[in-house]
Amino acid sequence: MFRQAKWDEPLVFEMGCEGRVGYLLPEIEDRILEKVGDIKLPEKILRKKEPNLPSLSEVEVIRHYTRLTQMSYGVDCGPVPLGSCTMKYNPRFILDVVQDRRITNLHPLQDESTVQGLLEIMYMLQKWLAYVTGMDYCSLHPAAGAHGELAGALIMRKYHELKNQLDVKKEIILPDSAHGTNPASAAMAGFRVVEVPSGEDGCVDLDALKSVVSESTAGFMITNPNTLGIFEKNIREIANILHSVDALLYYDGANLNGIMGYSRPGDMGFDIAHINIHKTFGSPHGGGGPGAGPVCVKDRIIDREKGISLKDLLPGLIVEYENGKYRLVKPKHSIGMLRSFFANTIPLVWGFTYMLMLGSIGLREVAEHAVLNTNYFLESIRSVRGYTLEYGENLPRKHEVTISARVLNDETGVTAEDLAKGLLDRGLHAPTIYFPLIVKESLMIEFTESETIENIDKYIDALREMSEVAYRNPMELKKYPQNTSVKRVDNVKANHPKTLAPTWRIYVKRKEGVNV
Amino acid sequence: MPHPWIPNSSESVRRKMLEKIGVNDVSELFRDIPIEVRIDRRDWDNLDIGLRKPISEIVAWRIINEKLSRNRVYQPLIFLGGGVYPHATPSVVKYIVTRGEFLTAYTPYQAEISQGLMQALFEYQSLIAELLDMDVVNASMYDWGSALAEAFLMSLRVKKGRRKIVLPKTINPFHREVVETYVKPHSIEITTVNYDPETGLIDIEDLKKKVDRETAAVYVQNPNFFGLIEENAKEIGDIAHDSGALFIVGSDLSSLGLLAPPGELGADIAVGEGQHLGLDLSYGGPYLGVFATKFDMELVKQMPGRLIGLTTDNEGNRAFAMILQAREQHIKREKATSNICTNEALSAIAVAIYLSLLGKRGIIELSRNIYYRSHYAYKLFKENGFNVDLFKSDFFKEFPVNFDNVGIKYIDIHEKLLEMGIHGGLYIKPWFVELGETALFAFTEIHSADDIEKLVFSIKEIVEKRV
Numbered sequence: 001m002f003r004q005a006k007w008d009e010p011l012v013f014e015m016g017c018e019g020r021v022g023y024l025l026p027e028i029e030d031r032i033l034e035k036v037g038d039i040k041l042p043e044k045i046l047r048k049k050e051p052n053l054p055s056l057s058e059v060e061v062i063r064h065y066t067r068l069t070q071m072s073y074g075v076d077c078g079p080v081p082l083g084s085c086t087m088k089y090n091p092r093f094i095l096d097v098v099q100d101r102r103i104t105n106l107h108p109l110q111d112e113s114t115v116q117g118l119l120e121i122m123y124m125l126q127k128w129l130a131y132v133t134g135m136d137y138c139s140l141h142p143a144a145g146a147h148g149e150l151a152g153a154l155i156m157r158k159y160h161e162l163k164n165q166l167d168v169k170k171e172i173i174l175p176d177s178a179h180g181t182n183p184a185s186a187a188m189a190g191f192r193v194v195e196v197p198s199g200e201d202g203c204v205d206l207d208a209l210k211s212v213v214s215e216s217t218a219g220f221m222i223t224n225p226n227t228l229g230i231f232e233k234n235i236r237e238i239a240n241i242l243h244s245v246d247a248l249l250y251y252d253g254a255n256l257n258g259i260m261g262y263s264r265p266g267d268m269g270f271d272i273a274h275i276n277i278h279k280t281f282g283s284p285h286g287g288g289g290p291g292a293g294p295v296c297v298k299d300r301i302i303d304r305e306k307g308i309s310l311k312d313l314l315p316g317l318i319v320e321y322e323n324g325k326y327r328l329v330k331p332k333h334s335i336g337m338l339r340s341f342f343a344n345t346i347p348l349v350w351g352f353t354y355m356l357m358l359g360s361i362g363l364r365e366v367a368e369h370a371v372l373n374t375n376y377f378l379e380s381i382r383s384v385r386g387y388t389l390e391y392g393e394n395l396p397r398k399h400e401v402t403i404s405a406r407v408l409n410d411e412t413g414v415t416a417e418d419l420a421k422g423l424l425d426r427g428l429h430a431p432t433i434y435f436p437l438i439v440k441e442s443l444m445i446e447f448t449e450s451e452t453i454e455n456i457d458k459y460i461d462a463l464r465e466m467s468e469v470a471y472r473n474p475m476e477l478k479k480y481p482q483n484t485s486v487k488r489v490d491n492v493k494a495n496h497p498k499t500l501a502p503t504w505r506i507y508v509k510r511k512e513g514v515n516v
Numbered sequence: 517m518p519h520p521w522i523p524n525s526s527e528s529v530r531r532k533m534l535e536k537i538g539v540n541d542v543s544e545l546f547r548d549i550p551i552e553v554r555i556d557r558r559d560w561d562n563l564d565i566g567l568r569k570p571i572s573e574i575v576a577w578r579i580i581n582e583k584l585s586r587n588r589v590y591q592p593l594i595f596l597g598g599g600v601y602p603h604a605t606p607s608v609v610k611y612i613v614t615r616g617e618f619l620t621a622y623t624p625y626q627a628e629i630s631q632g633l634m635q636a637l638f639e640y641q642s643l644i645a646e647l648l649d650m651d652v653v654n655a656s657m658y659d660w661g662s663a664l665a666e667a668f669l670m671s672l673r674v675k676k677g678r679r680k681i682v683l684p685k686t687i688n689p690f691h692r693e694v695v696e697t698y699v700k701p702h703s704i705e706i707t708t709v710n711y712d713p714e715t716g717l718i719d720i721e722d723l724k725k726k727v728d729r730e731t732a733a734v735y736v737q738n739p740n741f742f743g744l745i746e747e748n749a750k751e752i753g754d755i756a757h758d759s760g761a762l763f764i765v766g767s768d769l770s771s772l773g774l775l776a777p778p779g780e781l782g783a784d785i786a787v788g789e790g791q792h793l794g795l796d797l798s799y800g801g802p803y804l805g806v807f808a809t810k811f812d813m814e815l816v817k818q819m820p821g822r823l824i825g826l827t828t829d830n831e832g833n834r835a836f837a838m839i840l841q842a843r844e845q846h847i848k849r850e851k852a853t854s855n856i857c858t859n860e861a862l863s864a865i866a867v868a869i870y871l872s873l874l875g876k877r878g879i880i881e882l883s884r885n886i887y888y889r890s891h892y893a894y895k896l897f898k899e900n901g902f903n904v905d906l907f908k909s910d911f912f913k914e915f916p917v918n919f920d921n922v923g924i925k926y927i928d929i930h931e932k933l934l935e936m937g938i939h940g941g942l943y944i945k946p947w948f949v950e951l952g953e954t955a956l957f958a959f960t961e962i963h964s965a966d967d968i969e970k971l972v973f974s975i976k977e978i979v980e981k982r983v
Contacts, residue, residue, distance in 0.1 A: 004629060005632075009632075009635065011635070011638075011639060011642070012639050012643070012868075012872045013642065016875070019877075020875070021874075021875060021877055021878060022606075022608075022872065022873035022874065022875060022878070023606050023608075023873040023874050023878055025878065025881045025882055025885050025961055026885065026961060026964070028884070028885060028888045028889070029964070029965040031892075031965055032888050032889065032892040032965050033888065035892055035895050035896075036888050036891045036892055036895065039774070039884070039887060039888075040910070041745065041747075041774070041775075041910055042745075042747040042910070044747060044750065044776075045738075045745055045746070045747040045749065045775055045776050046774065046775065046776060047772065047773070047774060047775060047776050047777060047780065048776065048780055049649070049780070050876055050880070051646045051647050051649075051772065051773070051777070051876055051879060052646045052876070053643060053646055053647070053871060053872075053874070053875050053876040053878075053879060054872060054875055054876075055875045055876060055877065056872055056873070056875060058608060058873065061608055061869065061872045061873050062608050062611070062612070064872070065608075065612040065636065065869055065872075066612070066615075067632070068632035068633070068635050068636050069612065069615045069617035069618050069632055070617065070632060071630075071631045071632030071633075071635070072617040072618055072621050072629075072630055072631070072632040072633040073617065073621060073629045073630060074616055074617050074618070074619065074620030074621035074622070075616075075620040075621075076616025076617065076619070076620045077616070077617060077620075080620075080621075080622055082622055082625075085622055087620075087622055088521075089521050090619070090620050091521060093573045093576070093577075095614060095619075097577075097580055099610070099614075100584055101589055101591075102584040102585070102587045102589055103584065103587070103798060103799065104796040104797070104798050105589045105590075105591045105602070105796070105797060106587060106589070106797060106798065106799040107594060107596045107600070107602065107797045107799070107939070108600065108797065108799050108800035108801075109596055109598050109942055110590075110594070110596065110799075110939060111930075111934060111939070113934075114587065114588040114590075114934065114939070115587050115588070115799065116586045116587070117582075117583040117584050117585060117586030117587040118583070118584075118587050118799055120583055120586070121580075121583055127564075128565045128566075131563045131564065131565055132563075132565070134555070143658040143659070143662075143801065143802070143860075144658070144856070144857065144858035144859070145857065145858060146845070146855040146856055146857045146858065147658065147662075147856075149855065150855055154697070154700075154701070157701060179846075180844075180845040180846040180847070180848075180849050180852070180857075181845050181846075181855050181857050183845075183849040183850035184845035184848075184849060184850060184852040184854065184855035185855040186850065187850040187851070187852075187855075188669075188698075188701070188854070188855050189701050190701030190702060193849070193850040230548075231548050231549050233548060233549070233550050235550075235553060236550070236552055236553060259546075259549070261555070261557070261560045261561075262546045262549055262554060262555065262560075263546075263549050263553050263554055263555060264555055267553050267554075267555060268553045269553075276858075278858065284619045284620045284862075285620065285621065285622050285623070285858070286613075286618065286619055286621070286861055286862030287618055287621040287622070287623065287624065287630075287633045287637070287861040287862060287865070288622070288623040288624070288637075288655065288656075288822065288858060288859055288861030288862075289656070289802070289858040289859045289860045289861045289862065289863075290801065290802030290858075290860050290861075290862060290863060291858040293858075315697075335697060336693055336694075336696060336697030336700070337661070337690070337693040337694050337697055338662065338694060338697055338698075339658050339659050339661055339662050339694060339801070340599055340600075340659050340660060340661035340662075340688070340690040340691055340693075340694055340803075341599075341600065341659070341690065341800035341801065341803075342799060342800035342801075343800050343801060344658075344800070344801040344802050345798050345799040345800050345801055346798050346801065346802055347802070353576065353580060355565055355566055356566040356567075356571070356576055356579065356580070357566065357570060357571055357573075357576045358519075358566060358570050359565055359566035359567050359568040359569050359570055359571070360560060360561055360562070360563040360564075360565040360566070360568050361561050361568055361569050361570070362519065362566070362569065362570040363565065364557075364560055364561065365519065365522060365525065365570075366521075366522065368542045368543075368545075369522045369524055369525055369530075369542075371542070371545045371546070372524065372530065372533055372534070372537075372542055372545065373524065373533075375537045375545050376533045376536055376537055379536050379537050379538070380536070395548055396544075396545045396546075396547070396548055398546075420626065421628065424626060424628055424629045429622075429626065429629065430626050432625075435846070449521070449522045449524075449525075450521065450522070450523070451523070451524075452523040452524065453523075453524055453529050453532070453533060481628050481629070484628035484629045484631075485628065485629070485631040485632070486627075486628055486631055486829040486833055486834075486835040487628070487829040487830050487831050487833070488628065488829060488830050489627040489628060489827065489828075489829050489830075489835045489836075489837045490827050490828050490829060490830055490835070490837075491627075491827075491837055493827045493828060494825045494826075494827035494837040494839050495825070495839050495840060497813070499827070500825060500839065500840075501825050501826040501827070502641065502651075502652045502653075502811075502816070502823050502824075502825050502839065502840075503638075503641050503642040503645040503651060503652060503653060504638075504639075504642035504645070504646075504826075505642065505645055505646065505651060506651055506652070506811055507826050516651075516811050
């Protein structure tokens with residue numbers, strides 16, 4: 001039975017005692033002190049009040065944070081089948097690789113001649129990602145999936161700008177099942193967002209799409225398979241519709257894990273694609289990053305005379321190989337830098353090593369087992385009372401499946417959130433809930449290739465058991481969770497203007513009755 | 517062959533699962549993919565990725581080790597900065613952030629099972645708030661450049677209708693490029709303020725001319741790109757506020773044991789680079805974009821990024837939760853304050869542990885260490901006849917050295933240094949042509965007196981041999 005650690009762990013501000021130190025800095029050499037003398041800085045730029053930081057010994061710090069890890073939960077602890085998040089196992093060997101000081105001690109402005117080994121790794125990764133996606137060129141620059149999307153939307157913008165049609169190309173279309181980052185990225189790139197509804201099979205409704213596509217359409221952003229886990233079978237036709245008005249097709253790579261070896265965005269007609277290294281290629285999520293979101297393009301011609309194509313618009317710095325040397329190059333019409341330096345190198349080396357160790361054949365097997373796990377789960381959950389498949393009843397799913405607890409909710413009042421908390425109580429991380437927005441009481445489940453059949457069975461048993469409890473005594477489910485570090489968290493209080501406490505100093509002021 | 521990362525890849529398990537689904541072969545689960553968008557299995561398997569077949573750790577290490585052997589590590593003899601610097605990482609930090617419970621966790625959407633992770637992030641927010649003397653800190657942006665870009669976008673939302681942002685010529689040029697990329701789609705005027713050629717600091721008269729009722733925000737970077745301390749920062753903030761603009765301050769976080777934090781300077785928004793607090797350089801990342809504001813709901817509501825708050829569970833026990841999510845993309849979609857989702861959470865936790873270890877004493881000692889070591893280098897350069905007085909302002913961590921009159925170009929000095937196992941400073945002519953053959957040299961707590969002497973005397977030797 002699952003029992004999470006429940007430490008009454010104070011905050012670092014409530015621990016330690018004045019005068020303790022947790023880390024020694026080097027003593028400043030006498031000859032330095034003698035030569036430099038006293039610190040002479042203008043009074044007005046000196047810090048007036050010492051920072052209110054705690055004073056802890058090294059032992060206290062390590063115990064404190066060890067306890068905090070014990071009240072956390074990752075893939076190393078058990079299944080985390082969050083849909084669209086691709087929480088797969090992060091191979092420990094690669095942690096050894098990325099901690100090598102021949103990577104961690106390299107400065108991003110170091111001479112290229114001194115980092116040839118790393119640049120070769122990045123060069124090969126650019127190529128491999130292009131192969132996997134069926135695209136022609138990749139930039140490793142973006143730091144996360146949404147950052148890659150922003151890059152993609154800015155590439156669309158630049159494409160239309162170079163074609164002198166930006167004044168009409170104002171809209172980006174996306175399906176109503178899209179990830180929230182898609183519309184947000186499009187808006188950050190200055191576009192209006194137009195949503196197109198899904199059809200009964202859960203895929204883009206072609207008629208609806210045709211009715212919103214116009215001369216003002218700049219681009220279309222979509223995942224394939226979509227967030228229901230269904231492959232958009234009309235993708236070629238969708239591409240044709242968009243291309244007929246000179247709009248670009250953007251592939252959100254969040255769901256790539258379920259099609260490797262079978263279909264590639266480049267072959268589907270996409271012009272731009274991003275890849276989440278921290279999803280498909282095994283780098284850990286770290287509780288919310290770091291990730292890496294390389295963006296790839298087809299070499300689509302923009303201006304034949306001037307010799308400009310989409311690859312010239314890529315962001316950041318691209319690794320090129322010439323005369324036996326690797327070097328970093330800014331594409332000639334680049335959309336620019338999206339972060340200060342090269343890229344999130346550590347997750348990228350992680351992705352490189354993952355791909356190296358699996359090879360093309362291993363990557364195909366990854367996708368096959370991810371899809372096998374999804375459909376095995378789907379087959380078993382079908383017969384459980386209260387859960388339904390809202391779209392595409394007879395279609396196989398790919399990387400994930402979205403089920404609905406709508407019937408259970410209608411008949412018992414139990415919500416997707418209650419089920420999520422019940423899963424936590426059983427030591428199983430909840431799926432993504434209430435997303436996509438087109439499915440009521442949705443549970444979006446992605447086991448990835450990393451999950452054992454035993455754990456998938458356990459998951460099904462838990463959902464079945466909770467359904468039975470719901471029909472017997474629905475109030476029982478409202479008490480979940482009991483076995484986690486805390487009981488159900490009070491989100492209303494957390495967000496109320498009178499009790500909102502985003503930092504310790506605000507919390508303390510409130511406690512002392514100071515008006516904040 | 518079964519694979520260790522794919523538990524269901526053994527023949528018997530796979531067979532059992534296929535039978536349950538009612539298909540003979542796994543490829544049937546892909547039958548709905550239209551033939552015209554499929555890739556033939558042989559074509560895929562022949563793609564030149566890795567060695568095509570899975571390989572062992574033993575073989576993989578041989579391949580990777582060969583590549584890494586072609587990288588050259590100079591630490592501690594590397595004096596390169598330009599926004600990120602060689603700093604030391606305490607072993608405790610590395611140990612905690614590689615524990616699987618943190619390393620392999622997702623974003624804490626399920627609060628009850630993620631309390632430890634959220635407490636660590638809340639501590640990060642709270643510790644940085646104390647260091648910056650600001651009230652609200654988000655759970656991280658990608659890096660300083662992107663944090664600054666989002667700070668400007670935020671100021672345009674807060675100061676609706678104003679279409680101008682003001683930044684100094686002496687901002688880090690790598691940050692400027694990111695700002696330009698982010699604001700470009702929004703038809704914003706970027707106004708640049710000159711620096712005073714004598715002090716190297718923001719030209720206050722020029723600033724006064726350029727800040728007006730159209731200005732949404734004024735930015736100061738302290739120390740500036742040259743490493744010089746913007747001693748008039750507070751006055752600049754007053755000028756911004758007088759015009760109704762927001763005041764954004766970017767600080768070198770390792771300086772804040774000594775220098776005035778953004779809060780004391782009157783900043784509305786503060787940004788910075790968490791890398792300065794013990795994160796590895798790692799050839800570009802992951803780093804940590806620090807982003808903070810005052811506790812003013814008009815500002816907080818427009819903040820980008822994730823926030824963790826302190827609350828209780830329904831039995832009244834202390835608990836942590838993600839707060840003000842209605843600003844974020846998964847709720848607000850195209851109306852969100854930013855598109856950021858995955859951020860740099862683990863870097864934030866690393867910095868929380870770093871600040872817990874250093875504490876009040878440690879952070880002051882860190883700033884002192886850097887101040888003394890960089891000033892020792894300055895004096896040594898000066899004593900040996902180098903021009904280190906391009907400007908008359910004091911500096912922290914980094915300062916410019918001019919090589920116009922040494923009879924040899926900086927690039928040649930640089931090449932020679934590399935041969936001697938030393939990585940020199942950052943050549944800044946591409947951005948500041950008016951300063952001639954000038955490079956910035958950076959010094960941190962990792963550089964001993966011996967290291968610094970080795971640098972200066974090696975340069976002297978190179979120059980003397982050539983003259």
